[in-house]
Amino acid sequence: MKTPDKRHDIMKAALELIAERGFHGAPMAMIAEKAGVSAGTIYRYFENKEALINDLNRELEGNIMKSLQTGYLREKPLRERFLHLASALCKYLLDHPVHFRFIEQYYNSPYGVNLRRERLLGKPNGDDIFRSLFEEGIKQQILKDLPLPLLFALAFGPILAMMRDHVFGFIVLNDTLMKKTLEACWDGVKR
Amino acid sequence: MKTPDKRHDIMKAALELIAERGFHGAPMAMIAEKAGVSAGTIYRYFENKEALINDLNRELEGNIMKSLQTGYLREKPLRERFLHLASALCKYLLDHPVHFRFIEQYYNSPYGVNLRRERLLGKPNGDDIFRSLFEEGIKQQILKDLPLPLLFALAFGPILAMMRDHVFGFIVLNDTLMKKTLEACWDGVKR
DNA sequence: CGACTGTGAATGAATGTTCATTCCTTGCCA
DNA sequence: TGGCAAGGAATGAACATTCATTCACAGTCG
Known part of the structure; x- marks a missing residue:
């Protein structure tokens, strides 16, 4: 089953990583990997890391x-x-x-x-x-x-x-x- | 009045910076500057940043x-x-x-x-x-x-x-x- | 007393790493 | 074919940590 909803995947990955490892233990590259997405893609959906966090x-x-x-x-x-x-x-x-x-x-x-x-x-x-x-x-x-x-x-x-x-x-x-x-x-x- | 107690100065500077800006907002270079000491000097008194924090x-x-x-x-x-x-x-x-x-x-x-x-x-x-x-x-x-x-x-x-x-x-x-x-x-x- | 020397504290530039962010490229679909 | 989403290598900034070098001083000897 494919997930076309990358925005959601990114938020979920970020949530889990940040919850477990803190803001500074969750680099964008790691979030991207966990979400099954490339690093650059995150920036298509969120202006920057701070925006992602606030949205979450x-x-x-x-x-x-x-x-x-x-x-x-x-x-x-x-x-x-x-x-x-x-x-x-x-x-x-x-x-x-x-x-x-x-x-x-x-x-x-x-x-x-x-x-x-x-x-x-x-x-x-x-x-x-x-x-x-x-x-x-x-x-x-x-x-x-x-x-x-x-x-x-x-x-x-x-x-x-x-x-x-x-x-x-x-x-x-x-x-x-x-x-x-x-x-x-x-x-x-x-x- | 001189302070020969550099160890104390370093701990004080680290305490204040970390309290105000968090662990990640307090780079060693900044701690050193606030303590009136050079970056390398901190490592004469503490094994690394973690040790400094634990001692504090x-x-x-x-x-x-x-x-x-x-x-x-x-x-x-x-x-x-x-x-x-x-x-x-x-x-x-x-x-x-x-x-x-x-x-x-x-x-x-x-x-x-x-x-x-x-x-x-x-x-x-x-x-x-x-x-x-x-x-x-x-x-x-x-x-x-x-x-x-x-x-x-x-x-x-x-x-x-x-x-x-x-x-x-x-x-x-x-x-x-x-x-x-x-x-x-x-x-x-x-x- | 003054020159010499050994010692360890202190320095700060250099190193290697880790990031967030950018941007050129690829390939898909209409 | 044109437009757009996605990829991922490249960039440059920020760090912690290291290390070759400087410096101040105490002790020694003539």
């Missing part, structure tokens, strides 16, 4: 956001909605460890830091479920009255640390363990 | 551990000891943002992952205050009954996320805010 991140973020929204019900109680989002996030990252590794690298690089800065300064993006959930929780005095970034740190800091431990093989996660941990995150943010 | 990490870890131990009283209640360690860690990292950035980079690199793996597999290092504190808490049923790495994730995930936000300028920390957040971490790990 955009795509992954889109996927994650989509999977968080499925089954999310605005009318449920806050705690339930929080646990839904957190566990959907965990499930996604568990199912896609490669995406997780890529995103981690991305957000620790200058690319990701700039992106985040732009988002904080830019107008509050309406479709940010997390932000609106937390703002609602503070207003209703269900959550601790802390600045948003700190609530995010309390909620997602542990989740990402847990996923890191799992991906590197320091722990083996199962549903019970995950559920307990996510509830512990809730204990951290709730009043 | 060892030194910083030593500093941190020392500063955590001062004022730590084994006879105090568990909660108090936890808060002491957590806030000493925060204070250290706040006072030394450059060390924080370096350590983050290090632990996200293959060097750090291997180091951590060795430590988990190796014999439980007796002088690991965190590990013994948490083990005691589980035994006394004060802490949640979760595998150690998960308790670490719950306790330190938020702290590191908070420091990151602070260093990048996404929040401005003060004592009250920090105290509240650390107590929230405790809420996360306690039963």
Whole structure:
């Protein structure tokens, strides 16, 4: 079976190589080889390496956001909605460890830091479920009255640390363990 | 005033450059220039770049551990000891943002992952205050009954996320805010 | 005291490698 | 045959590391 979709092949190869070896361990030539394409061809589809990386991140973020929204019900109680989002996030990252590794690298690089800065300064993006959930929780005095970034740190800091431990093989996660941990995150943010 | 201590100068320059620009943004030539030394000289003091980086990490870890131990009283209640360690860690990292950035980079690199793996597999290092504190808490049923790495994730995930936000300028920390957040971490790990 | 010499620290140009990116060539299909 | 996608060798920049050479100085001897 042939793949005529070289753009997709290139992105997939880059994703896997970068996830496993980091940005600097994934030279364009290696990406090309893994994608079954020649080095020059990549530049027919992406302006340069940076553009390729940014495109990849955009795509992954889109996927994650989509999977968080499925089954999310605005009318449920806050705690339930929080646990839904957190566990959907965990499930996604568990199912896609490669995406997780890529995103981690991305957000620790200058690319990701700039992106985040732009988002904080830019107008509050309406479709940010997390932000609106937390703002609602503070207003209703269900959550601790802390600045948003700190609530995010309390909620997602542990989740990402847990996923890191799992991906590197320091722990083996199962549903019970995950559920307990996510509830512990809730204990951290709730009043 | 002359500095005859070139080894120290080199480490300082490398620390600052790596913290600010990452491992790959800190070529040896740049480190040499910042240290007021020629490129070749670095190799009189360090076998290669990797050795320099590992030495740096060892030194910083030593500093941190020392500063955590001062004022730590084994006879105090568990909660108090936890808060002491957590806030000493925060204070250290706040006072030394450059060390924080370096350590983050290090632990996200293959060097750090291997180091951590060795430590988990190796014999439980007796002088690991965190590990013994948490083990005691589980035994006394004060802490949640979760595998150690998960308790670490719950306790330190938020702290590191908070420091990151602070260093990048996404929040401005003060004592009250920090105290509240650390107590929230405790809420996360306690039963 | 002053010339001589041995030593090891320091230098920085040179080396060899690894990249991202370019661009000329090839060959396919309409 | 014309146009365009794909290939891959070529280019040049950026690196880590090496090494022949310089230099400062302490010790020695006349």
